[in-house]
Amino acid sequence: MKLLASLLTAAALAAPVFSAYAAGDAPKVAKPDLVKGEASFTAVCAACHNADGNSAIAANPKLSQQHPEYLVKQLQEFKSGKRNNAVMKGFAAALSDDDMRNISYWLASKPAKAGFAKDKDLVALGERIYRGGIADRNIAACAGCHSPNGAGIPAQYPRLAGQHxxxxxxxxxxxxxxxxxxxxxxxxxxxxLNDKEIKAVSDYIAGLR
Structure with missing residues (x-):
């Protein structure tokens, strides 16, 4: 009887803990607000990255359909200075963490436009590097982290397919x-990588889909 009483007492003490979680009192992360994300992107980012994130300027990256966690990380690192870019640091400095999440998840919801390779003389070299690496120099295949079709691996490895x-x-x-x-x-x-290899693999990535 004493053992039973002890077990019942322990259960009674634990009950409030379980009921609190059952009642939904556990910490929750707020869902990204895509409406606010679009508004912030339009106001701050669209001039360089286009209205839907598919930049038409080759020097500026396409951001549509990118993994949101990766975009948040880059914005945070622009803001902190860990990723050095004077222009992006200025824009990122004005964004809160919520702004960054809202923008990033809104961009992830927008379809990326396909690109294309331009240099037919280098595309075969680019494909070899992307898919197989360069074994004799211990260069890993890009596809190992960014996936064979360039879709990337959330949240660590970014989408590359179609990038300028x-x-x-x-x-x-x-x-x-x-x-x-x-x-x-x-x-x-x-x-x-040497200059030719960098150019080749970049051109091949532009045509991935």
């Missing part, structure tokens, strides 16, 4: 020379 080749070239060059240093893995990969 000029933008990808600039980012690989920045990883290689150290002016972009917010991904050790990409710094190590880019350090082993």
């Amino acid at each position: 080749a000029d933008y990808t070239v600039s980012q690989l060059n920045m990883f290689r020379d150290g002016s972009r240093n917010n991904s050790l893995q990409m710094t190590q990969v880019a350090a082993k």
Whole structure:
């Protein structure tokens, strides 16, 4: 009887804990507000990245259909200075964490427009690097992290399919020379690529779909 009484007492003490969670008192993360995200994007970002995130300017990245967690991380790192870009730092500094989440999830909901490769003489080299890497120099295949069709792997590895080749070239060059240093893995990969290889794989990525 004493054992039974002890068990009943323990259960009674635990009951408020379980009932609190059952009543929905556990912490919740607010859902992104896509209406606010669109409004903020239109006001702050659309001039450079186009109204739907499909930038028409080759130097500015396409953002539509990108993994939202990746976009949030980049905006936070622009704001903190971990990713060095004077223009983006100025824009990101004006955004709250909620703004960043709203914008990023709104962009993720917009379909990306397909791109295309332009340099037929380099596309075969680009495909070999993207799909197979360069074994004798220990360069891993891009597809291993960014997936064979360039869709990426949420939330760590960004979508690349259809990205402007000029933008990808600039980012690989920045990883290689150290002016972009917010991904050790990409710094190590880019350090082993020469100019021709960077151009080739960037052009191939532009045509991925």
